[in-house]
Amino acid sequence: MQKVYANADEALDGLLKDGMLIAAGGFGLCGIPELLIDAIVKSGVRNLTVASNNCGVDGFGLGKLLDTKQISKMMSSYVGENTEFMRQYLSGELELEFNPQGTLAERMRAGGAGIPGFYTKTGVGTQIAEGKEVKSFDGEDYILERGIFADLSIVKAWKADDTGNLVFRKTARNFNPPAAMCGRVCVAEVEEIVPRGSLDPDLIHLPGIYVHRIVQGQHEKRIEQRTTRKKETA
Amino acid sequence: MPSEMKGWDRNQMAERAAQELEDGMYVNLGIGIPTLVANYVGDKDITLQSENGMLGMGPFPYEGEEDPDLINAGKQTITELSRTSYFDSAMSFGMIRGGKIAAAILGAMEVAENGDLANWMIPGKLVKGMGGAMDLVAGVGRVIVVMDHTNKAGESKLLKTCTLPLTGKGVVDRIITNLGVLDVVPGGLKIVETADGVTEDELRAATEATIVS
Numbered sequence: 001m002q003k004v005y006a007n008a009d010e011a012l013d014g015l016l017k018d019g020m021l022i023a024a025g026g027f028g029l030c031g032i033p034e035l036l037i038d039a040i041v042k043s044g045v046r047n048l049t050v051a052s053n054n055c056g057v058d059g060f061g062l063g064k065l066l067d068t069k070q071i072s073k074m075m076s077s078y079v080g081e082n083t084e085f086m087r088q089y090l091s092g093e094l095e096l097e098f099n100p101q102g103t104l105a106e107r108m109r110a111g112g113a114g115i116p117g118f119y120t121k122t123g124v125g126t127q128i129a130e131g132k133e134v135k136s137f138d139g140e141d142y143i144l145e146r147g148i149f150a151d152l153s154i155v156k157a158w159k160a161d162d163t164g165n166l167v168f169r170k171t172a173r174n175f176n177p178p179a180a181m182c183g184r185v186c187v188a189e190v191e192e193i194v195p196r197g198s199l200d201p202d203l204i205h206l207p208g209i210y211v212h213r214i215v216q217g218q219h220e221k222r223i224e225q226r227t228t229r230k231k232e233t234a
Numbered sequence: 235m236p237s238e239m240k241g242w243d244r245n246q247m248a249e250r251a252a253q254e255l256e257d258g259m260y261v262n263l264g265i266g267i268p269t270l271v272a273n274y275v276g277d278k279d280i281t282l283q284s285e286n287g288m289l290g291m292g293p294f295p296y297e298g299e300e301d302p303d304l305i306n307a308g309k310q311t312i313t314e315l316s317r318t319s320y321f322d323s324a325m326s327f328g329m330i331r332g333g334k335i336a337a338a339i340l341g342a343m344e345v346a347e348n349g350d351l352a353n354w355m356i357p358g359k360l361v362k363g364m365g366g367a368m369d370l371v372a373g374v375g376r377v378i379v380v381m382d383h384t385n386k387a388g389e390s391k392l393l394k395t396c397t398l399p400l401t402g403k404g405v406v407d408r409i410i411t412n413l414g415v416l417d418v419v420p421g422g423l424k425i426v427e428t429a430d431g432v433t434e435d436e437l438r439a440a441t442e443a444t445i446v447s
């Protein structure tokens with residue numbers, strides 16, 4: 001089976017539908033599928049629900065899909081540092097389902113692992129628990145959270161082989177493996193596609209079974225908060 | 235004199251918070267003053283967790299050595315150490331929820347005398363989102379809040395009851411402010427110590443929450 005596609009438009013061909021649920025990898029602007037996001041902007045698909053920890057920043061990453069009003073609902077843990085996201089949410093244009101970050105990650109992982117629900121103590125006694133089943137285990141309360149089953153996953157990895165085995169780099173791994181797992185179809189964009197056999201099988205972070213289409217491309221990899229220290233002088 | 239002018243400054247609060255950490259601990263530091271705690275751990279063997287998927291967080295990189303693939307939970311560029319490991323977000327919160335992280339030090343908008351914590355939104359005004367804070371306060375061994383004792387209007391941030399949406403219910407163990415250190419105990423807050431130049435009466439006067447002796 002041929003998994004490698006020439007560009008992001010072709011990699012998404014036939015997969016996009018209005019009203020679909022997309023799970024996206026990335027944390028802030030780190031490890032985001034920028035090429036696939038650009039291709040989704042270009043496609044004009046609308047009324048999307050996107051499960052992603054953040055929604056990019058103004059004008060970059062998933063923020064581009066906010067500018068074009070292609071997203072109608074976000075499932076996220078953090079809105080800060082994105083004025084358009086906050087503006088659309090506060091004005092009621094955008095529906096926002098707040099998820100604690102770990103709950104969001106586990107909902108994706110669970111969906112990918114065939115687990116439709118799980119109990120967690122995160123959020124007990126807060127707004128997050130409203131409307132959710134509470135169950136007591138060994139004297140402590142937990143709330144029921146649902147697994148996420150996405151129509152499409154879009155993720156970014158460092159390297160792939162042509163069978164879809166993925167390797168991530170440093171903290172750019174973040175939400176990418178759980179996001180990849182929870183989609184019916186997963187498209188991965190990578191910095192480099194390497195020949196089969198050149199990745200050490202013991203060091204593969206996500207097996208190719210989770211990855212259906214792969215595209216290689218150039219990434220801008222924008223830095224959100226550039227923090228540095230001065231070299232000590234002798 | 236407004237109370238935020240009294241007592242410890244940001245760095246002194248961070249230095250005091252660092253005293254809470256013991257050799258061998260795995261610790262998560264929040265954004266803001268808690269991040270400064272890393273500057274004061276000294277010789278203690280502390281491993282910092284960053285919930286975006288890293289154990290063994292190092293200092294900021296030298297100019298020109300920033301790596302966009304290497305950031306902390308505040309999205310700041312950082313570095314790795316010889317002990318560093320990387321993992322995905324599901325595993326990261328697995329270790330948080332699973333109680334493997336000994337302590338979290340984080341900021342707050344409000345803390346109540348029963349240990350309730352609010353730090354993720356002001357309805358209709360400011361929406362940040364909870365990020366990983368709800369998971370952290372529910373899962374880690376010890377929750378230490380570092381914050382100014384009063385808000386910009388001079389009102390106590392240590393309350394009888396939180397007015398803002400909660401991050402966690404009954405989760406805070408210790409509060410370090412510019413005026414001193416307080417523990418959450420049955421019946422209210424207990425003064426552990428006062429900051430330099432702050433009297434116990436001044437601390438009580440600046441606190442709405444019940445102080446038990």
